[in-house]
Amino acid sequence: MTPALRVVAPGMLTTVQDLGRTGFQHLGVAVGGALDPVSLQAANALAGNPPGTGALEVAYMGPTLVAEADDVRLAFAGADAAIALLDDEDAADGVRLDGMRSVRLRRGEAVRIGSLVGANVLYVAVEGGFAIAPVLGSVSTYIRGGFGGWHGRALMAGDRLPLVRESARAREEWRLDGLDLRPPPRIRVIAGPQDDYFSDRAIATFCASDYTVCAGSDRMGMRLGGPPIAHLRGFNITSDAIAPGAVQIPGNGQPIVLLADRQTTGGYPKIATVISADLPALGRLPIGARIGFTPITLEAAAAARRALLAEIAGLPARIVPLRVCGADIAPRLMDRNLISGVVNAYG
Amino acid sequence: MTSEYRILPAGDTALVVEFGEQIDRAVSGRVLALARRLDESRPAGVVETVPTFRSLMVCFDPLAVSADALAARIADLMPPAQSVEKPGRVWRLPACYDAHVAPDLEAVAAAAGLSPRDVVERHSATAYHVYMLGFLPGQAYLGDVPAELAMPRRPTPRPRIRAGSLAMTSTMTCIFPLETPCGWHIVGRSPVPLWQGGPRPQALLRPGDTVRFAPVSLREYERLAARAADGTLEIRPAEAPLGAAA
Numbered sequence: 334m335t336p337a338l339r340v341v342a343p344g345m346l347t348t349v350q351d352l353g354r355t356g357f358q359h360l361g362v363a364v365g366g367a368l369d370p371v372s373l374q375a376a377n378a379l380a381g382n383p384p385g386t387g388a389l390e391v392a393y394m395g396p397t398l399v400a401e402a403d404d405v406r407l408a409f410a411g412a413d414a415a416i417a418l419l420d421d422e423d424a425a426d427g428v429r430l431d432g433m434r435s436v437r438l439r440r441g442e443a444v445r446i447g448s449l450v451g452a453n454v455l456y457v458a459v460e461g462g463f464a465i466a467p468v469l470g471s472v473s474t475y476i477r478g479g480f481g482g483w484h485g486r487a488l489m490a491g492d493r494l495p496l497v498r499e500s501a502r503a504r505e506e507w508r509l510d511g512l513d514l515r516p517p518p519r520i521r522v523i524a525g526p527q528d529d530y531f532s533d534r535a536i537a538t539f540c541a542s543d544y545t546v547c548a549g550s551d552r553m554g555m556r557l558g559g560p561p562i563a564h565l566r567g568f569n570i571t572s573d574a575i576a577p578g579a580v581q582i583p584g585n586g587q588p589i590v591l592l593a594d595r596q597t598t599g600g601y602p603k604i605a606t607v608i609s610a611d612l613p614a615l616g617r618l619p620i621g622a623r624i625g626f627t628p629i630t631l632e633a634a635a636a637a638r639r640a641l642l643a644e645i646a647g648l649p650a651r652i653v654p655l656r657v658c659g660a661d662i663a664p665r666l667m668d669r670n671l672i673s674g675v676v677n678a679y680g
Numbered sequence: 681m682t683s684e685y686r687i688l689p690a691g692d693t694a695l696v697v698e699f700g701e702q703i704d705r706a707v708s709g710r711v712l713a714l715a716r717r718l719d720e721s722r723p724a725g726v727v728e729t730v731p732t733f734r735s736l737m738v739c740f741d742p743l744a745v746s747a748d749a750l751a752a753r754i755a756d757l758m759p760p761a762q763s764v765e766k767p768g769r770v771w772r773l774p775a776c777y778d779a780h781v782a783p784d785l786e787a788v789a790a791a792a793g794l795s796p797r798d799v800v801e802r803h804s805a806t807a808y809h810v811y812m813l814g815f816l817p818g819q820a821y822l823g824d825v826p827a828e829l830a831m832p833r834r835p836t837p838r839p840r841i842r843a844g845s846l847a848m849t850s851t852m853t854c855i856f857p858l859e860t861p862c863g864w865h866i867v868g869r870s871p872v873p874l875w876q877g878g879p880r881p882q883a884l885l886r887p888g889d890t891v892r893f894a895p896v897s898l899r900e901y902e903r904l905a906a907r908a909a910d911g912t913l914e915i916r917p918a919e920a921p922l923g924a925a926a
Contacts (some may be wrong), residue, residue, distance in 0.1 A: 355739075358730045359715075360883040361813040361875075466879060478817045479858065480877055526688035526696045571703055572814065572821075574730040574737035576690035598732050598814030606691030609742075634692035635742050642743070 336402030336500075337493040338459060341422045341443060344396035349463060349482035349494075350456075350593075351387040354471035358597045364577065365473040365481065366593050368552060368616030369454050371645060372411035372514065376458035378648040379408030379435045379507050387465065387472035387482070388458035395446020395455065396488060397422065400438035406460035406501035407444060408435040410509065411617065412452035419443040434508040434655055435460075437501045452514060452617040461498030477553075477594060506655040509648065516614040519627040522580065522605035523634060527570060530602035531582070535563045539580075539604055539626060544588065546622045552594040555615065557624070561586025562604060572600040578607030578615065580626070592616060610637035685710075685758070687751045692742050693727075697754060698735040703823060703851060708811050711736050712888045713759035723753045731887050732812045733821070768810065768888035769917040773855070775804065775846050775893040776901035777868040784834070784865035788848075792828050800895060802826045803867060808853065810889040816858050818875030818883035822891055824851040837863030844869045844905070846893070868893075871904035872915050884915065892918075 340347075350373065353366025367373035367390055374384040389396070395414055398407075399422045409416060409432045418436060419427035422443040430436055430444070432455070438444065449455055465472050465483065474482025483492060528536060544559035568584045575581070579591045581601040590607060591599075593616070605626065607615055618624060629637075688696045697714060700707040715731045718738065725745030730737040740750055777785060777800040789796040808822035825848050833849045838861065841847070845856045847864035856862060857875035870893070876882045885891065896904065907913035 356728045358728055358737075358739075359813060359887070360817060361815060361819050362817045362881075468879060469881060475817075477858075478875075480817075480881060523689050523691050526690045526698075571701060571733050572812075573696065573698070573732045573735045574690075574694075574814075576694040576696075576737065576739075578691050596815050597730060598812065603690070606689070606694075608691060609693045631689065631692055631742070631747050635746070638692065638742060 334401065335464070336405070336496040336498065338405060338496060339399045339401050340488045340490055340492040340494070341397040341399055343488040343490055343492070344391055344446065345393035347389055347391050347396045347488040348474035348476070349387050349465060350390040350473045351471055352385040353473055353593065354469050354475070354481070357469050358574070361597050362469065362478060363475055363594050363597060365471070365475050367454075367456065368593055369411060369452075369456070369613045370616075371512075371613040371641070372454065372617065373456045373458075374645050375410035375433070375509055375512055375648050376408045376456035378652060379410060379433070379509055380406060380458035380460045381502065382458055382460065382462060384645065386458065386462040388456045389488070391446060391449065391455040391457060392453060394448045397443055397445040398457070399443040400440055401493065402496055402498075403440055403500040405438045405496060406435055407438060408458045408460070408507075409433065409455060410458075410512070411455035411514070412449035412619075414449050414455055415447035417445045419445055431508070433510075433512065435506045437506065449619070451619070453619045454617055459496060460501055461496060464495040464497045475594065507652045508655045509652050511651055512648070514614075514617060516618060516622070516624065517611060519625045520611050520615060521608045521629045521634065521637065522578075522626050523608060523631060524605050524628050525603070526576075526606070527602035528604055530565055530570070531562065531604050532565050535565070536604065538562060539588070540628060543623050543625045546618050546620050546624065548620055550620060552592060554592055554595060555590040555618070557588045557590065559587070562588065564602065568601055570600055570602050572598045575599050575603070576606050577609065578612050579603040580605045580607065590615060608634040608637055610634065610641040613641070687754060689747060690737060692747070694737050694739045695747060695750060695754070696735050696737050700734045703733045703811065705809060707734050708809065709765045710759060710761070710763070713763050713765045714754070714757065715887070716765070717757045717759060718754070721757060723750065723757075725750060732814065765888060768886060768890060770890045771885065771915070772892050772894050772918040773870055773872045773915065774896045774901070774904055775868045775870045776896050776898055777804075778898040778901070780898055781869035781901070782867050785867045788829065788831065788865050788867060791831055794828070799829060799867065802829060803848070803853070804893040804895050806892070808891045810885050810887050810891060812887050813883060813885065816856065816860060816875070817881065818857040818885070819854060820874060820885040820889075820891070822853045825853050831865065833863040834865060837861055841866060842869070844871060844873075846870050869901065871901055871908045871913065873908055
C-alpha cells in the first residue's frame with residue numbers, strides 16, 4: 334500500500350491548502366489558498382518542508398488522522414487545540430501535545446485534534462507533503478469550483494491521503510518559539526477603490542467603530558456586525574474585480590471582508606481594502622472576535638509587507654529542538670494524568 | 681465616448697484601471713485592449729490582470745514595483761481611445777429552450793408581451809459579446825440581451841440551479857457552468873461545458889469572443905449532453921476570426 338494518512342474523523346472543515354492559485358482570476362477561478370499563510374508556513378518549517386507546501390487547514394474542530402506508513406512526521410501551527418497522540422485510532426486517551434511542534438507517528442498511531450481555541454484555523458503539515466497533483470499550479474482545495482486539493486472537497490472519513498515520503502527523516506522533533514499570532518490592535522486598510530460611494534461621515538464611522546466577526550463567515554468572506562455604513566448613491570455597482578481583503582458594503586450596511594475563496598468579481602461598492610500584511614491575521618480571527626479598521630498609506634503598507642515577509646523568512650531560524658523529556662515538561666504531563674508513566678522517546 | 685480613465689488602489693497589491701461605470705461595448709474594448717497590452721509586455725512586478733465590464737484589475741507585488749511606478753507604466757501602455765480590438769473567436773453554442781428545461785421562459789415572455797417562441801427567436805438571433813469571465817470558473821457574461829427582453833432579477837433567487845442553465849437578467853445572459861444559487865431567469869439549458877474540469881481544467885470562452893446560440897430540441901440536447909458527459913462533445917469556434925492569420 335502506498336504510504337498515507339487515513340482520515341478517521343474529518344473534523345468540521347478540513348481542506349488541503351497551499352499559498353493559492355494565481356494567474357487564473359481572468360477565467361473566474363478564485364485564488365484560494367491558506368486563510369492564514371503565516372501559520373501554514375510555520376507548520377511547513379516545523380515539518381522541514383518548503384514554505385508553500387500543501388498542508389491541511391483545519392477549521393472549528395479538528396480531524397483524527399492515522400498513520401498508514403512506516404512512520405510519518407506531522408507539524409502543527411496556528412490556533413490552539415487539544416491535540417492527542419493516540420496509540421491507535423480507537424484509543425480513548427493519549428499523550429497531549431502542544432501546538433507549534435512536530436511529532437512522529439509510527440504505523441497505526443493517530444492524532445486527534447479537538448476544537449480550535451483562540452483562532453480560526455490550524456495547519457497540519459506532513460513532512461514531504463501529500464502526493465496530490467496540483468491543478469492550475471496549486472493543491473489548494475477550491476470547494477465552490479469542485480477542484481484542487483483532495484478531489485475538490487473537504488476531507489471525509491475514510492479518505493486516504495497519499496504521502497510523498499514512505500518514512501520520516503531520522504531527526505529529533507522541533508518546536509517553534511515566539512511566533513506572535515495575536516491580531517494587530519486595528520486592521521490596516523487602504524481606502525477604496527469605491528470610497529467615493531460613501532460620505533465622509535460613513536467613512537469616519539467605518540474607521541472609528543468596532544465590528545464583531547459574525548456566524549456565516551467562511552473562506553469566501555468574513556461577515557461583520559456593527560454600526561451600519563450608509564451608501565451615498567446606492568449599493569449596486571457594475572461588477573468589477575475583487576482584490577484580496579476588499580471590504581464590500583452590501584445593502585444592509587454591514588461590511589463583508591473578502592478572503593481567500595472570494596468570487597473574482599462582484600457588484601457591491603468596496604469602501605476599503607485590507608493591506609496584504611494584515612490578511613493572515615484577519616484569516617485567523619474566529620467568529621465572535623472584535624476588530625476595527627484604520628486607514629494607512631501605500632508606503633506604510635509596503636513597510637508592513639516587508640516586515641511580514643522578513644518574519645516569515647525568519648521562521649526556520651526560530652526553530653529549536655523539542656526535548657520533550659526535559660524536566661519541566663514531563664512532570665506537567667504526569668500531573669494532568671495524560672500519560673500513564675512512560676513518555677514516548679520520540680515525543 | 682471619453683478617453684478618460686481613473687487608476688484606483690485596491691489595497692496594496694492591486695490597482696483598478698476604471699474606464700467607466702456602466703456596461704458599454706466601447707468601454708469593454710478598452711479594458712480588453714489594455715489587458716492584452718499588459719499581458720504582452722508583462723511589466724515587472726505584475727502578477728495577473730482581471731478584466732471586467734468596465735475596469736481592469738492589475739495585481740502586482742508592491743515590493744517589486746511601487747503603485748506609482750506601475751500606474752505610470754500603465755499610462756504608457758494605455759490604448760488610444762478609438763482603438764479597435766482584434767475580434768475574438770466566434771462560437772455557435774447549442775441551447776435547448778424546451779419548456780422542460782426553461783422554467784422561466786413563459787414568465788419572461790409574458791413580462792415582455794411576447795410569445796415564448798418570439799423570446800427564443802430574439803435570444804438566439806443575437807450575437808453576444810463576452811464581456812468578462814467571473815463569479816464561477818468559466819462563467820462568461822454575454823451581452824447585450826435585446827432591450828425588450830431585459831428584466832430585473834427574480835424577487836427570490838433559487839437556492840440551486842443546474843449546471844448548464846441558460847439564464848438572463850438585465851442586459852446579460854449566461855450559461856452557468858456549475859450548480860449554484862441564482863436569481864436570474866432560466867430560459868433554457870446548454871449541453872456545452874463552459875468549464876472543463878479534471879486534472880487540466882479549461883475555460884471554453886475568453887473575454888472578447890462572440891457567441892450565438894443555436895436552438896436544439898430536447899432530444900438533441902439530451903444526445904449532446906450525454907456526449908459532453910463522456911467527454912466526446914467537441915465544440916470548436918464556428919469560423920476563423922476576421923483578420924486572423926491564415
